[in-house]
Amino acid sequence: MNTKVYWLIAVSLLWLDFSFAQTIKSQLFDNISIEENLLKINYLVDNSIYLNIASSNIINSASVSQTGNRNEAFIEQIRGGDNKGNIVKVTQCFENNLTSINQSGVGNQNYITQSGLNNKTIADINGLNNNSVIIQEGTNNYISQKMESDSKNYYIAQQGANNLIIQEGNEAISKPYLISQKGTGMRLFITSGAIK
């Protein structure tokens, strides 16, 4: 084969790899939307999840988009009450990123997506009727979420290898949740006040 044929094969393989990656990525990220006061998740084809916040009123909203390596995002929201909540949306790509969220009050929701290597999400959520969505794709990623009191529900998804989820709660009655891990070397730890 001449040089042109080698180039054609190489480009074809790259394209296939790119298409495959895009397919996985779309499964993880593209089927999630924030409509007005509604987190809509179509991650599973036959199982859609809808997370409604407590009220149609949003007090404060924060949005962060970071594309690159070694980025850090710290968000603190402490307003809330009377069924009015805050909303956070964070998107981080590539390696060694950190997201830290601290929410207090009622009816808060957060929505975090990270893709790449060695990313960390630390969420500390206090109060009532809070919702959380955290999605990671890649390797050696880490999610630690602490939801105190009677938070409403949460959804965590990881795909890749050697990822870790630590979920802590002190609620008397277990809240609805959905955790999805796909890949190898995954670890999951759940602590709940409802589990003695």
Next chain:
Amino acid sequence: MKTLLNILAITSVIANFMFSQSNLSIVSQLGSANLSSSIQNGGDNQSRIEQVGDANESSVTDYGDKNLVTGAFFHAFNVPNSSFSFPAPMLGDGISQLGSYNKAAINQTGDFNKASIGQIGNDNAAVIFQSVNPVLPGNNNSGIDQLNGNENIFYHIQIGTNEEVFALQNGNNNYSHIEQYNLNSRSEIVQNGNYNNLYQYQFGSAENYNDGSYNISNAYLIGNSNYAYQNQVGKNNYSNIASIGCSNGTPGGEIKTSQTGNLNSASIEEGLLGNIDDNSASILQIGNINNAQISQESGNMNSAKISESTDNNKAKIVQTGSMNLTVILQK
């Protein structure tokens, strides 16, 4: 004695005093250490002072309406990707100084006055006061100012409604300070160079300091290591700072915006061109229904911080690059 004679030879003092309407004052001085002073009391007066040389001083004081002190060196400045719309070039009257260590001052009291200073050189200072007497606030003033060179200082204060300031600084290590009081003010400035400092303030009236509404602050920074600070108090205000880096190895700039009140919007855009590192941007909003946005589109090690107090606020940060830091506080 010889030295004294030399000083007298190069020093001249020209003072004009006019107390009626529709007067025209023209002063032209060539040399160094000249002093020119023009006082006009009335309306529809025009002043023009031209000085070529170093260490000259000129001042124009107008009491009345519709006075004109416009500069000769003003040029329209084309800002890419910006909503800036500087007025068309103006020719003719005003204070124009060519040289270094020059000082120019304009003091106007009344309505519909216009003032302009054009300076080319280094270490120059330009000061414009328009209706700074809070008992007699002016309206519809338009100050058009330009400084070319390094180490220049520009200071502008306006009290009244529908005020406008357009300023352009070319060079390094320049300083600009703009203060506007009352409603519907507009402040736009372009700084082209490095190590410049900018302060833009928009407040309410002296009687009601917290009611400065419908004000607009725009700044466009071209260069590196610049510092800019905008402060607005009131409601329905808008502030914007856009910064372009030049990738010449110097670190990025530091930009701060502070807004107190409701229904305000603030945006900071850094690194629109080039790939500048180490930019810092922060927005502080105290009130309700405010909107803050920081965009750091290129470079690494940038930091962005938005602090918002009370309710119904929005914060958005976009960073492209590595080792960036984002902090959002909504309390």
